[in-house]
Amino acid sequence: MKKIASFLIVILLIPVLLRAEQNYLEVIAQGSKQLPLAIAPAISLGGGQDGEIAGTVGEVLKFDLTLAGPFSVISGTSGAGQSGIRPGEFDMAPWRAIGAAYLIKSGYIASGGTITVEFRLYDVARGKALAAKRYTGSRKEMRRMAHSFSDETMLAVTGEKGPFTGRIAFVSRASGNKEISVMDYDGHNVQRLTRNRSINLNPDISPDAGQIIFTSYKRGNPDLYRTPISGGSVARISSRIGMNFTGAWSPDGNKIALSMSKDGNPEIYKIGTDGKLLARLTKNDAIDISPSWSPDGSKIAFVSDRLGSPQIFIMNADGSGVHRLTRSGTYNVNPSWSPKGDRILYSRLHPGGFQIHSISPDGSDDTQLTTQGRNENPRWSPDGRFITFGSNRGGKEAIYVMRADGSSQIKVSRSGGGDSQPVWSSRR
């Protein structure tokens, strides 16, 4: 009975939910019923076969959409309707026969250093294309084109784009020193942003994904710097005496919340993106660090040990209305407020090391999301459906991603270790 019921629900849901797209993902997440999505091998649309494009496009789509949540990705579909990607150019029946609810077809043309990749997302039952995109660029942009269509697929099916074209900035020890690097969210295309052989920490990315702030010891003192995410000039924006650290861009991109010890001990301040002091938000003898803004910019979660041990607190963005958020655990740090405003991630020190927790901003529903190894510095994807974090579960520090409910935890770092403190940018 149950099985038939599940089957019927899926069948019945398809027409209903395609109409009420906004609610679709939530329904799937709660029932854990994933819809089969087939990814057809990319075909040449002229100019000859190119195994690299076909392989890369398929691999990226599979990785993104497997992590995504609403889908169970069907692989091994060779033989089914290889010809053509446009409606009417191929037979939908074999895809229906293998039970696919969705189908992604793609094709490419390579000429010199330039490639064009074209994608179609189909609703298999109705034989209807839900999304169609064509991308043209250099070969190096191959992965980004596929990530971009993964974002579009999420839009077509759930009503909101995916975060898969976003990048992750992080602290890398690949060179022996802690430098700031940036990579695609899936660990590819790593680029180093700093080369000062000093200590560089706590990157945060501006809401428009254009700039990164971080703390560096490059001139002796832990000062706050800003640099474009694509590399280039580095500007020092706060070098006040003592520490200038755990900087966090405001959601509107106009301000930075920053902990500074210039007045005796670490307090949280608001500064302009040029470094100008705007306001002091905390004032007490304790340590106040790690601010994280609510998405509407009206509140800030932060870490304070004013009651003895580090705990997460929330205050209004003008410093008023301070109250404690976490009530269990003796050592809670690294708050990260979700882009939808409904959850706050943090790291709690358990006997074996840090684990990632998710809590409602009203203090209810505290849920532990990780158990394997030590896990810390959680940050949301820009759409709030995923989380990136640092973990040592594989023996070495690496960047991982997972869904917001803690499922599907997967390592994305491709380095030999020493990657930490990730932050996920908005999509490009």
Place this chain on the structure above:
Amino acid sequence: MNRTMNRLFITLFCLTFIAAGCAKKEMVKSEEPVTELPKAVETAPPSKTPSDLKEQVIPETSAVKEESLDEMTIESVPATQLKTVYFDFDSYVLSADARDTLKKNAEWILKNKAVKVQVQGHCDERGSAEYNLALGENRAKSVIKYLQALGIQQERLVVLSFGKEKPVDMGHDEAAWAKNRRADFALIK
């Protein structure tokens, strides 16, 4: 469970009928030759090459000033004449041993009137990187307060915290941690 299921069924059936008007039309449509969607040509960012992206870099606002490097860089050398002091876990309280060491350090600093001393606070690997930066600063400040009490002028003492970023022992046991919870001394050039 069954009741939930039934309710879900009823809801779904209703929704299906509500949706039926449109769904029916689309079903008929799919029998016809499928027409191509208007060609979507993505001319926006996804097709840009990395070199294009570089050209889009947001220029630094003129309000951001790069201060003179010479003027602002703090350079120091380890002070071999001054001994390291150690702390208990999650504490910046000076032990009796630490105070004895600091008394000897103070004598040397008082004799060498030209030197400016940087006190560098460190932590063991437990705890978060961020919180340890703050704790390391508290350790360095405890040391400086005590040195001031011993007669050294505040202007000759500078605080720097490295948190858990510069362990002297890379081990993961109490012996290693005890060596890493410390305040080191350096002379500012």
